[in-house]
Amino acid sequence: MYSHKVSERLKGFGITVGDRIRVSGKEGSLMPKPETGDPDCIVIKLDNGYNVGIHYEEGMAIEKLEGRVELEKLAQKEIKFDDRKPVVAILSTGGTIASRVDYRTGGVIPAFSAADLVSAVPELANIANIKGKSVMNVFSENIRPEHYKYMAGAVASEIAEGAAGVVILHGTDTMHYTSSMLSFMLRDLPVPVVILGAQRSSDRGSSDAAMNLICGVNFAAHADYSGVVVCMHGTLDDKFCHIHSGTRVRKMHTSRRDAFKSIDMKPIARVDYEGGKIDFIGEHPKRGHLELSVASGLESKVGLLKVYPGMRLEQVALFREKGYNGLVIEGTGLGHMPMKGDESSDENDRIFNEIRGLAESGCLVVMTSQCIYGNVNMNVYGPGRDLQKAGVISGQGMLPEVAYTKLMWLLGNYEKEKAKAMVSQNVAGEIVERREVAPDFEKGE
Amino acid sequence: MKVGIEIHQRLDAGKLFCNCPSVPAEGDGASIYRRQRAVAGELGKIDAAAAQEFVRKRQFLYEAPMNASCLVESDDEPPHDMNPTAIDIAVEICLLLEAKVVDEVQVMRKTVIDGSNTGGFQRTSIVGLDGKLRTSRGEVGIPVICIEEESSGILGEEGGAAKFCLDRLGMPLIEIATDPTIVDGEHAQEVAEKLGGILRTTGKVQRGIGTIRQDLNVSTEGGARVEIKGAQELKLIGKMVENEARRQKTLMGIREELEKRFGGKVDFGYQAVDLTTIFENTGSKLFKGAIGKGHRIFGMRMPKFKGLLGTEVGEGRRFGTELSDYAKMNAGVAGIMHSDEDLSKYGISEKEAREAEMKLSLE
Ligand SMILES: [Zn+2]
Numbered sequence: 001m002y003s004h005k006v007s008e009r010l011k012g013f014g015i016t017v018g019d020r021i022r023v024s025g026k027e028g029s030l031m032p033k034p035e036t037g038d039p040d041c042i043v044i045k046l047d048n049g050y051n052v053g054i055h056y057e058e059g060m061a062i063e064k065l066e067g068r069v070e071l072e073k074l075a076q077k078e079i080k081f082d083d084r085k086p087v088v089a090i091l092s093t094g095g096t097i098a099s100r101v102d103y104r105t106g107g108v109i110p111a112f113s114a115a116d117l118v119s120a121v122p123e124l125a126n127i128a129n130i131k132g133k134s135v136m137n138v139f140s141e142n143i144r145p146e147h148y149k150y151m152a153g154a155v156a157s158e159i160a161e162g163a164a165g166v167v168i169l170h171g172t173d174t175m176h177y178t179s180s181m182l183s184f185m186l187r188d189l190p191v192p193v194v195i196l197g198a199q200r201s202s203d204r205g206s207s208d209a210a211m212n213l214i215c216g217v218n219f220a221a222h223a224d225y226s227g228v229v230v231c232m233h234g235t236l237d238d239k240f241c242h243i244h245s246g247t248r249v250r251k252m253h254t255s256r257r258d259a260f261k262s263i264d265m266k267p268i269a270r271v272d273y274e275g276g277k278i279d280f281i282g283e284h285p286k287r288g289h290l291e292l293s294v295a296s297g298l299e300s301k302v303g304l305l306k307v308y309p310g311m312r313l314e315q316v317a318l319f320r321e322k323g324y325n326g327l328v329i330e331g332t333g334l335g336h337m338p339m340k341g342d343e344s345s346d347e348n349d350r351i352f353n354e355i356r357g358l359a360e361s362g363c364l365v366v367m368t369s370q371c372i373y374g375n376v377n378m379n380v381y382g383p384g385r386d387l388q389k390a391g392v393i394s395g396q397g398m399l400p401e402v403a404y405t406k407l408m409w410l411l412g413n414y415e416k417e418k419a420k421a422m423v424s425q426n427v428a429g430e431i432v433e434r435r436e437v438a439p440d441f442e443k444g445e
Numbered sequence: 446m447k448v449g450i451e452i453h454q455r456l457d458a459g460k461l462f463c464n465c466p467s468v469p470a471e472g473d474g475a476s477i478y479r480r481q482r483a484v485a486g487e488l489g490k491i492d493a494a495a496a497q498e499f500v501r502k503r504q505f506l507y508e509a510p511m512n513a514s515c516l517v518e519s520d521d522e523p524p525h526d527m528n529p530t531a532i533d534i535a536v537e538i539c540l541l542l543e544a545k546v547v548d549e550v551q552v553m554r555k556t557v558i559d560g561s562n563t564g565g566f567q568r569t570s571i572v573g574l575d576g577k578l579r580t581s582r583g584e585v586g587i588p589v590i591c592i593e594e595e596s597s598g599i600l601g602e603e604g605g606a607a608k609f610c611l612d613r614l615g616m617p618l619i620e621i622a623t624d625p626t627i628v629d630g631e632h633a634q635e636v637a638e639k640l641g642g643i644l645r646t647t648g649k650v651q652r653g654i655g656t657i658r659q660d661l662n663v664s665t666e667g668g669a670r671v672e673i674k675g676a677q678e679l680k681l682i683g684k685m686v687e688n689e690a691r692r693q694k695t696l697m698g699i700r701e702e703l704e705k706r707f708g709g710k711v712d713f714g715y716q717a718v719d720l721t722t723i724f725e726n727t728g729s730k731l732f733k734g735a736i737g738k739g740h741r742i743f744g745m746r747m748p749k750f751k752g753l754l755g756t757e758v759g760e761g762r763r764f765g766t767e768l769s770d771y772a773k774m775n776a777g778v779a780g781i782m783h784s785d786e787d788l789s790k791y792g793i794s795e796k797e798a799r800e801a802e803m804k805l806s807l808e
């Protein structure tokens with residue numbers, strides 16, 4: 001849409017979209033304004049096919065010329081409300097998972113409004129009444145605690161307005177941080193909240209964006225489920241998506257479209273691209289008449305530290321020095337870290353002493369494992385027991401990233417003692433009670 | 446006559462955007478099912494909605510042999526930097542063709558919607574500009590020399606999906622296009638041979654069937670510009686050009702004759718009449734089979750065409766065949782027969798032929 005002043009000015013000359021005009025010495029056909037972009041910028045298509053944007057200045061000469069191009073066929077799809085279909089709110093957070101072709105200009109523009117989304121992926125209109133909203137516009141690696149609050153707030157208000165489900169379009173890099181954080185923040189969630197994105201950019205015909213979106217909107221609209229989930233390709237095929245628990249999912253590949261995996265459990269469900277069948281794989285929480293609340297406090301002084309052989313004291317010392325309230329250690333194996341020196345060096349002793357000092361200072365120190373798969377157990381070997389004696393709390397096999405978001409959330413909403421007790425309590429399915437004997441653990445089967 | 450040649454030659458180097466070798470599939474691999482959608486850039490002047498509809502129905506199966514493809518070919522990993530060996534060979538060819546090598550190689554995308562590329566586009570880069578080839582009939586310009594990735598080879602159809610193998614996808618190709626200054630078939634033959642020779646002297650191009658492909662552009666004065674795709678036999682290029690020239694000349698002769706007969710613009714109403722009922726009890730196996738399948742038979746009166754449809758436009762190819770090809774391609778018609786032919790060879794009786802004639806002239 002053009003700005004009010006540009007629209008009025010064009011109207012004053014009797015100019016409508018498609019008319020041939022001359023602005024600032026350039027001749028061409030007036031193009032409609034995509035919903036993104038500077039509304040004061042007049043877009044015309046030149047005779048050589050290129051579009052140019054000319055910034056409108058007060059009093060600029062605009063001349064209507066002979067002739068026009070017909071743009072009727074290129075109009076955006078109109079959305080009709082169908083009261084037999086549920087409402088799904090799609091919140092975009094940045095990136096261009098659902099870019100669409102602007103038929104009128106030939107350009108690719110990120111789809112944010114419901115009309116944009118439905119024009120990009122027309123199948124969506126057959127699944128639900130789509131409401132679209134842009135919450136923020138950041139790449140997922142740039143997300144900070146405030147952004148989690150925007151997202152949680154936006155989800156809550158869509159549910160209050162009657163959405164049967166909410167879809168969040170999200171960059172894939174830190175999607176599993178967001179899915180776990182929202183799992184903690186959104187208390188007594190009555191409906192599905194589905195987070196999804198694309199591994200392959202949507203400016204290519206082979207992008208995974210459309211299928212993920214179709215399956216995710218379908219799940220949000222129709223699945224008898226409540227909770228935060230991630231919906232992404234189940235395999236390399238364009239056949240079905242897996243629905244993963246928000247607190248047990250992790251990005252396990254940099255670029256494959258099936259990069260997201262449920263860790264130490266099976267996915268919650270499978271959604272077919274064609275036909276839209278939803279198959280639940282196990283027990284799951286159903287939709288309910290719960291009163292959603294947002295526990296939005298977040299403690300920002302929480303760290304995540306990967307330990308490794310040859311590590312030095314200064315990397316650990318920082319947390320006590322800067323007054324951190326929480327630290328998640330991504331330990332080795334069952335939950336270990338450098339802690340004992342020998343004649344070659346006593347650096348490891350100093351590291352262990354520092355961790356003990358940090359815990360004694362009141363910082364919650366939680367142990368997870370860089371193995372990703374499998375439980376943490378600090379009772380099996382002496383060093384693990386020593387770490388516990390020093391005040392390090394077992395993360396109970398939580399994924400390191402999930403332990404991190406959980407610690408931020410616990411410290412933001414509860415007194416320290418309560419928070420400490422809740423580290424090892426299952427708040428949102430982040431702790432796996434039992435791990436099945438799966439011949440191939442990466443497939444969970 | 447104006448002729449241009451475009452040569453695609455596979456370079457003897459690993460794949461252009463990954464570390465796979467350029468070798469045929471062997472042994473085990475994965476099979477991947479994909480859909481593709483229309484995106485910007487590929488629509489051109491086609492109606493966008495129609496293109497979208499077309500692409501939405503397309504289903505593709507890709508065989509991904511482990512020895513000759515990786516996640517880059519399957520579109521599950523971004524392309525690596527362009528293979529420097531392939532660039533070196535391309536630059537060497539540019540220099541042999543006296544072309545200016547560009548300062549920076551820019552990768553562009555050419556949209557491909559037939560599924561032969563997993564990403565929906567082919568990557569291509571200009572390496573050299575304004576080259577030339579010296580021939581016995583003067584210089585032939587070579588405006589553009591590109592390096593591009595090979596598409597995947599089609600294996601067939603399976604369950605409504607087009608099936609491809611990824612072994613060929615991403616192999617490096619050099620594309621050499623001449624300007625249309627080649628004057629006849631003999632000259633075209635010379636140019637093709639000289640270019641082939643230059644490519645071979647580098648010792649860095651692949652040899653064997655399918656490793657070189659020539660496309661020809663032939664236009665004659667007053668005729669159309671016709672593209673002949675995929676000529677693989679170097680020896681036949683001269684002949685193909687001559688045949689095409691003859692075809693265009695004959696067609697222009699037919700046009701002239703028709704314009705004379707019509708006294709100007711050729712227009713006869715183009716009315717198709719349903720003749721199916723005439724052939725309900727026909728002895729013609731062809732018609733019987735078609736009607737049995739629910740097909741229909743149509744006729745059209747083409748006044749003043751008598752004698753022309755049988756005109757030979759090429760070896761074993763008549764004007765009627767020409768029209769028949771257009772009808773098959775553009776209208777999905779099974780075939781055309783006409784009254785300049787001996788209709789009894791289709792098993793059509795004289796009575797049926799006369800009835801059809803009557804119905805057409807009466808309508
Ligand atoms: Zn490869």
